[in-house]
Amino acid sequence: MKYVGPNFDFSKYHSFEEYENYLESIPQAFPDLAQLQVIGFTHEKRRLLCLKLLTGYGNDPEITRYINNLNFYILPILNPDGFAFSRTSKSDLIRQWRKNRAPENCTGSLLFRKNLCCEGVDLNRNYDFDFHQTFYPFNNSCSDEYQGPFPFSEPESRAVRDFITSNELRNKTDAVISLHTHGQLIILPYNHRRKTYPADYADLMAVAQKAKNAIRKLNGNEYDIGTAADIFGPATGSATDWIKRNTNIKYVYVFELPPAHTCIIFILSK
Secondary structure, three states, X not given: OOOOHXXXXXXXXXXXXXXXXXXXXXXXXXXXXXXXXXXXXXXXXXXXXXXXXXXXXXXXXXXXXXXXXXXXXXXXXXXXXXXXXXXXXXXXXXXXXXXXXOOOEEEEEOOOOEEEEEOOOOHHXXXXXXXXXXXXXXXXXXXOOOOOOOOOOOHHHHHHHHHHOOOOOOOOOOEEEEEEEOOOEEEEOOOOOOOOXXXXXXHHHHHHHHHHHHHXXXXXXXXXXXXXXXXXXXXXXXXXXXXXHHOXXXXXXXXXXXOOOOOOOOOOOO
């Protein structure tokens, strides 16, 4: 393993292997402060890595207070196969790849009167939450938002499900924040249907509003708040919706990071 440590350059994008090396170097350099866990493997046998921050940080009083009272679990890349594949070509089609690298699934098509067979599943449509959709794009294996043949058909989504419900986290987790790009949004559950909210939606909105204000104060970026269904339209089978409905975790959010707009969707400036 190549030691990376504090010299890791966060101002540019890296390969998955470079991210792996960096994650492995943290507990090597700071064994009393961090642990690295493997929560599962992908179709192509890449590891799904989780960094756990331990107590004893000790320099910044505010951070020390958080670390001493809370466990932080950081899962930086939940689709390593898709990420690695997106770096194999300069083609916009490949660079914007969002699915995993599941082997071909075939789905029927009334339009073409034959089966359509394509690789990959959209992992954020593969969770067992209002899953069984019979309309495009969720039921078409050649769509970027293909839900998969059945709930939790993919090793990556199963790994997250099993980790969230494991003895280590079950009934011990206060919040889940899923980081996406892009759009400058704070997205709350639920996202499968417009105007559909959990009973404690007001509580989630109050915390989101505080986060919005803090981000504005920090860097001037303006975030919008709402459900994806209300902002964009319904999307079923998402991880955060499944977590909110099937666990006792109260605060569940998706943060769509900057920028607010790009010329080509999902292709971000360095």
